[in-house]
């Protein structure tokens with residue numbers, strides 16, 4: 576027997592870090608849960624906020640853990656931004672992001688002088704006055720300002736370092752425009768991903784360990800949310816998780832049961 580009742584969701588978005596894997600290893604039972612989704616024909620996308628890895632790298636890392644997938648099933652903030660821009664009919668972009676993520680924008684024409692959108696991500700030491708100045712002129716001339724993330728700082732090589740956020744803020748300040756944030760928990764992202772699955776938001780469930788970015792973000796965008804007690808989850812979060820999520824399960828291994836897969 577397949578379904579013994581209509582499943583509570585028709586499509587899934589699955590977080591990677593702390594949900595599918597932890598410390599380079601699959602969460603126990605996660606591989607079997609993914610197999611069960613495939614057997615039942617339930618569509619899903621892996622969705623991570625990472626901005627420093629292209630989709631092809633994630634596919635290779637998943638293959639190393641025994642999960643066969645392809646780039647169309649793996650979404651990062653850059654990949655989601657590319658989909659979002661494509662759906663808006665944008666063709667010319669200026670990319671101020673890590674070189675490794677350029678491949679996620681292979682369908683666009685690169686244009687630093689008259690782009691329709693400026694995409695800001697992890698440029699690290701690549702930030703220069705000229706790069707910011709060019710982005711400023713493009714945005715004030717009408718280009719969309721897209722931010723893959725807006726973190727203030729991060730830790731690298733043992734010390735704190737400026738992340739993309741301060742540069743996004745500088746451009747917002749100079750142009751008087753708000754950047755569109757496309758990573759989790761952005762509403763834009765969750766709606767883009769539901770459209771990717773060809774489903775209304777309320778028929779899609781986000782599964783994740785981050786109550787703020789995964790669970791509350793998805794719920795605010797009208798999706799369902801399944802919180803897992805792995806990764807970032809702490810017992811002190813239980814009440815918060817129960818209030819915020821559609822359901823709370825011990826780990827991804829419990830997903831087939833929630834979906835009532837036989």
Ligand SMILES: [Mg+2]
Pocket residue numbers: 590591592593594783784785806
């Ligand atoms: Mg996570």
